[in-house]
Amino acid sequence: MRADAERNRARILDTAIAAFAAEGLGVSVHEIARRAGVGTGTVSRHFPTKDALFEAIVADRVGRIVDRVQALAESPDQREAFVEFLTILTEEGAANVGIAQAFAGAGYDMDAAATAGGYDFDAAMAAALCRAQEAHVVRADADVADIKALMVSCMSRGSADQATRARMIDIVARGLRPPESATQ
Amino acid sequence: MRADAERNRARILDTAIAAFAAEGLGVSVHEIARRAGVGTGTVSRHFPTKDALFEAIVADRVGRIVDRVQALAESPDQREAFVEFLTILTEEGAANVGIAQAFAGAGYDMDAAATAGGYDFDAAMAAALCRAQEAHVVRADADVADIKALMVSCMSRGSADQATRARMIDIVARGLRPPESATQ
DNA sequence: GACTATCCGGGATGGCTGTCCCGGTTGTCA
DNA sequence: TGACAACCGGGACAGCCATCCCGGATAGTC
Known part of the structure; x- marks a missing residue:
């Protein structure tokens, strides 16, 4: 490669x-080419389709998220770990409109892009949820799709301040607690 | 008019x-014209822009929602009324992809369309939240934008069954409870 | 039954998109 | 330094979209 x-x-x-x-x-791809100071042909040669460009970006980004989420398995406090898990996703989406959109299903398939990059995002989500449920930190009837949907809400407050997102996470985390656990 | x-x-x-x-x-407008069995010109004459068509539909739909939400003010049990409020929004969005999209901010401005139809959707939301907060059913630090964001999550489960949406509402309602209220 | 204002159909237009291709240029290596 | 392969730029293309326009049809009225 030259x-x-x-x-x-x-x-x-x-x-x-x-x-x-x-x-x-x-x-648009044209706009990206313009900003990068290259021709549109140059973009489409390196990345044959827009999906390929998106994939190259997401694979890297999601990879880092998956690593951080998996690292939480070692945490001694699973309640805290679960809140941290929600926070990681929220802050990542808040800081990156593209990630938030992909997460919400508007545009590209994030799972597919992550898989192409060698990461199983869905499995990481499922594992984190499962750990939390086994530790009785999260209600047993919640599934991965619930978490994903709720994360979209938190991410959508990206333009607001960090305190607002923290409040959203708190609301979601409280709502996900097992019903019988009435403690603070 | 003929x-x-x-x-x-x-x-x-x-x-x-x-x-x-x-x-x-x-x-697309073309597709709507085709399905209605008319020409595209006929559509754009009655509704100059796609926004106008959307507005004509939403004004009516949102009007009914606002009426139902306002009626909840008379309820003797404000806790139940708040859950009903969340349910109304969720089921409406689940049954209507267009409403859910507009609510999520993807496409058209729902508030503007409602206002054009003589309904103040935002005010109805704010009033419902305020009532719930005054009755100490919802935490005081939650704002209308929080509720809107969370409703997007519930609506997004429109393709799932009704039990799933009920679970989502339960999660959100529990999360929104005042922290000091540790009761079931 | 005829006349006119009104309305219809659908092709034309312009703007956006992602993708492809070719003439010209530039890095690289002998 | 020269030659060639690799690469670049950006125009061209095809596909979508909403919107506009005009020749022809039709409903309502006298």
């Missing part, structure tokens, strides 16, 4: 990451 | 209501 090709590829990727994070997945 | 014009207008409106409810706001 040096200039490598350079352009990196510039396109950086530009796309910034654009998707700030404005969401609606940014 | 009789055939009146007839066509009604057919377009009925078709659009069904299409938006079943498939969401992504259905």
Whole structure:
């Protein structure tokens, strides 16, 4: 691979990451090319389709999330770990409009992109939920789809301040507690 | 207004209501015209823009929601009334993909459409929340944007069964309880 | 039954999108 | 330094979309 090709590829990727994070997945390929200072052909040569570009970005990003979520398995306090799990997802989505959109199912298939990158996002979610349920920190009738849906709500407050998102997480975490656990 | 014009207008409106409810706001004006059995020109004459068509539909739909929500003010049990409030919104969104999308902010501005129809949706939401907070049924730090965001989560489970949506409402309602109220 | 204002159909237009292709350029290596 | 393969730019293309327009049809009225 020629040096200039490598350079352009990196510039396109950086530009796309910034654009998707700030404005969401609606940014056109033409616009990304313009901002990166390259032609549209250059973009589509490195990334044949927009999905491929999205995938290259998401694979990396989701990978980091999966790693952090899996690390929580070692935590001694599973209640705290579960709140941390919600916080990781929320803050990631709040900081990245594209991730939040993909998570909400508007645009691209995030699970598929993560799988293509060698990460099983869905399994990581399921494992985190299962751990919390086994520790009786989360009600047994909740499923992964519930968590995902609720996370969309938290992420959607990305434009608000961090305290607002913390409140949203608190609401969700309290709502997910087992009904019989009436403690604070 | 000529009789055939009146007839066509009604057919377009009925078709659009069904299409938006079943498939969401992504259905094209061409497609609505085709299904209604009229030309695209006929649609755009009755409804100059797609927004106008959306507005004509939403104004009516949201009006009914606002009426039902306001009626809850008379309820003797405000805790029950608040859950009913969440249920009304959730079921409406679950039964109508277009409403759910508009509520989530993807597509059109629902508040603006409701206002154009003579209904203040935002005020109805705020009033319902305020009543619940004054009755100490909902934590004082929650705001209307919180409720809206959480409702998006509940609505998004429209394709699931009714029990799933009831569980989602339960999670949200529990999460919104005042922290000091540790009762079941 | 005829006349006119009204309304209809659907093709045309312009703007957006993602993707492809080719003439010109530039990095790389002998 | 020269030559060639790799790469670039951006115009071209096809597919969507909402919106506009005009020749033809039709409903309502005298």
